[in-house]
Amino acid sequence: xxxxxxxxxxxxxxxGQRVTLRCSPRSGDLSVYWYQQSLDQGLQFLIQYYNGEERxxxxxxxxxxxxxxxxxxSELNLSSLELGDSALYFCASSKGGAKNIQYFGAGxxxxxx
Amino acid sequence: AxxxxxxxxxxxxxxxxxxxxxxxxxxxxSNYYLFWYKQPPSRQMILVIxxxxxxxxxxxxxxxxxxxQKAAKSFSLKISDSQLGDTAMYFCAFMKPYGGSxxxxxxxxxxxxxxxx
Numbered sequence: 415x416x417x418x419x420x421x422x423x424x425x426x427x428x429x430g431q432r433v434t435l436r437c438s439p440r441s442g443d444l445s446v447y448w449y450q451q452s453l454d455q456g457l458q459f460l461i462q463y464y465n466g467e468e469r470x471x472x473x474x475x476x477x478x479x480x481x482x483x484x485x486x487x488s489e490l491n492l493s494s495l496e497l498g499d500s501a502l503y504f505c506a507s508s509k510g511g512a513k514n515i516q517y518f519g520a521g522x523x524x525x526x527x
Numbered sequence: 528a529x530x531x532x533x534x535x536x537x538x539x540x541x542x543x544x545x546x547x548x549x550x551x552x553x554x555x556x557s558n559y560y561l562f563w564y565k566q567p568p569s570r571q572m573i574l575v576i577x578x579x580x581x582x583x584x585x586x587x588x589x590x591x592x593x594x595x596q597k598a599a600k601s602f603s604l605k606i607s608d609s610q611l612g613d614t615a616m617y618f619c620a621f622m623k624p625y626g627g628s629x630x631x632x633x634x635x636x637x638x639x640x641x642x643x644x
Contacts, residue, residue, distance in 0.1 A: 416573075418572070445630070447630075447631065447632075449632070456634060456635075456636050456637070457618060457632075457634035457637075458634075459631040459632060459633070462630060462631060469630070470630070470631055472631060502570060504572060506572075506632075508630070511562070511624075511630075513624050514576060515577065516574075516630075516632065517574070518564075518571065518572035519571075520570060520571050521570050521571075521572075523570075526588070
């Protein structure tokens with residue numbers, strides 16, 4: 415168990431809908447990272463937060479947004495869902511410095527039908 | 528931009544034998560980190576080993592060791608005494624600790640390793 419908790423484990427929804435994925439980092443970790451794993455694109459970095467502030471953005475679509483709350487948990491919001499958004503979404507956390515190891519949650523499997 | 532290439536989509540090895548997974552990367556940075564992550568059928572991403580580019584000594588973790596060749600931009604993973612539980616996808620990853628995109632992992636496409644009894 416990495417100590418990073420992601421909910422829900424599975425999510426099935428329809429095209430055009432909006433969903434929220436939740437991540438609770440390990441105790442003491444200030445940084446949260448979101449990654450998407452799909453068959454087409456592999457594992458891609460989406461966005462990073464550090465202590466409530468957005469720190470870096472990767473290949474994140476405009477339909478996607480995220481935030482990190484004062485208790486350090488994070489949410490990834492996906493809207494106007496398309497079939498191609500079906501993927502495994504991982505959250506990882508670290509103590510904050512770029513040198514610190516990222517520990518991954520078990521992921522949320524999103525299926526858009 | 529940095530890229531990570533894993534040229535072996537699939538590999539297999541007999542239990543108790545040794546296998547080496549290849550990874551090459553492209554970067555103009557001099558200081559960076561390299562990782563091998565394991566993803567078993569459970570989907571969990573598990574860190575196997577980490578290498579700091581400015582350290583010449585190759586990292587080792589029990590049965591796992593790396594061959595880091597900085598000039599060749601090569602970072603292979605050797606698994607000794609392979610066990611059935613080593614069956615998984617293995618991802619090579621690069622991270623730049625400073626500057627833009629710092630701290631973000633850039634992954635290769637992965638190598639699917641099957642350990643056969």
